[in-house]
Amino acid sequence: MKVETKCVCCGRDIEMEVDEVGFSNPAINTKVWLTNINCNRCSVYKSKRSKCVSRIVYACEFLELCRRKGESKSDDIVAAKLQALTREFCQLTCDFQYLELVWDVEFVKMLTEKPSKAMQIVNMYARGIKNMSRKIHEVQA
Numbered sequence: 001m002k003v004e005t006k007c008v009c010c011g012r013d014i015e016m017e018v019d020e021v022g023f024s025n026p027a028i029n030t031k032v033w034l035t036n037i038n039c040n041r042c043s044v045y046k047s048k049r050s051k052c053v054s055r056i057v058y059a060c061e062f063l064e065l066c067r068r069k070g071e072s073k074s075d076d077i078v079a080a081k082l083q084a085l086t087r088e089f090c091q092l093t094c095d096f097q098y099l100e101l102v103w104d105v106e107f108v109k110m111l112t113e114k115p116s117k118a119m120q121i122v123n124m125y126a127r128g129i130k131n132m133s134r135k136i137h138e139v140q141a
């Protein structure tokens, strides 16, 4: 049977085929379930983004560890890695927001200065790109 809902992330209409028997199982709260569905586009983005963020956080943790051990020569290697990863993150997020790539070396600088704040820094950049997209698409509308 077909059910209709909206993507929890972007609000796009979704029509999907569900198993009728499974769907009528009284143990499943289908109303709640239906309000938590992502469209394909958002699911793909979220999964790629989460993999990329994990790699950024891991690189930052590695950087902290090396610094604690006094191995400062790893700084350049990790910075180069972070440059590639932050570009990938910005590319993913900009593509998702229908924007041309926005990337700044400042992103890498912030991460290498405060590696323990990696998650907050990444989220701040994601918010920045999202706000930029909102402004640009508002102007065009």
Ligand SMILES: [Zn+2]
Pocket (backbone or CB within 6 Å): 007, 008, 009, 010, 011, 012, 038, 039, 040, 041, 042, 043
């Ligand atoms: Zn969506």
